Amino acid sequence: MKYMKKFIEHFSTMPVFTARDARLFLIEHGASKEYAYLFITHLIRTNKIRKIKRGVYTFGDDPVLAGFAFYPSYHGLQDALSILNLWEQETNTVLITPLKIRSGVREILGGKVLIRRISRKMFFGFESVKYSDYWIGVSDVEKTLIDFVYFRAPLSKAVLDEMRKRIDRKKLEEYLRRCPERVRKKVRDLLSKKKN
Numbered sequence: 001m002k003y004m005k006k007f008i009e010h011f012s013t014m015p016v017f018t019a020r021d022a023r024l025f026l027i028e029h030g031a032s033k034e035y036a037y038l039f040i041t042h043l044i045r046t047n048k049i050r051k052i053k054r055g056v057y058t059f060g061d062d063p064v065l066a067g068f069a070f071y072p073s074y075h076g077l078q079d080a081l082s083i084l085n086l087w088e089q090e091t092n093t094v095l096i097t098p099l100k101i102r103s104g105v106r107e108i109l110g111g112k113v114l115i116r117r118i119s120r121k122m123f124f125g126f127e128s129v130k131y132s133d134y135w136i137g138v139s140d141v142e143k144t145l146i147d148f149v150y151f152r153a154p155l156s157k158a159v160l161d162e163m164r165k166r167i168d169r170k171k172l173e174e175y176l177r178r179c180p181e182r183v184r185k186k187v188r189d190l191l192s193k194k195k196n
Helices: 004-011 019-028 033-045 063-069 077-083 141-150 157-166 169-176 181-192
Strands: 050-053 056-058 093-097 104-108 111-117 126-131 134-139
Touching: 004 019, 019 033, 019 056, 033 056, 050 063, 056 063, 063 093, 063 104, 063 111, 063 134, 077 093, 077 134, 077 141, 134 141, 141 157, 141 169, 141 181, 169 181
Parallel strands: 093 111
Antiparallel strands: 050 056, 104 111, 126 134
16 A cells, blocks of 8 residues: 555554544655555455544554543552552553543453442542553552542452552542542551551
8 A cells, every 4th residue: 555654653652642643644655535445454354453442543552552542540559559560460451531431341452441430529649651652641659549439449457558668648638538438548548557
């Protein structure tokens, strides 16, 4: 196909791109709108690009790239524990987002991605972390603990003990001021329990 080399050079360095990005690029290089659509369809059918969600594609194959398609979002809960080296288990990608989209597990790029919705008020406490070749948003240790309580997710004693060692109490208290009373109380209870 006529524009293949330029297209791959341009988009293969990006984590994700949209159908609109691809269409504009191809039109800018002399293709018609109809040809741009056929070109993208051909790339999908030949598995040169992969669909993350409607209108969003990638040359990559890591489910972590789903975070770029569901913007704004950050990697949280068990996924954050793995990325921050708070436990040794491999987990599915877990995205926390304030977007009004369906929560639940989706099959993306050959892996399972769990999407959890959170209120805009609770959408804070994440930082950019280098993961493979990309910078991704990951909840920090303090916000990860808050999210476990907020979503009522189970947390093992070993992981909680590891989190206690790494939590910045001052930052945690700042975060807790922004949380509902139920979350504040439960987080403080978890941290005040004696280590057995």
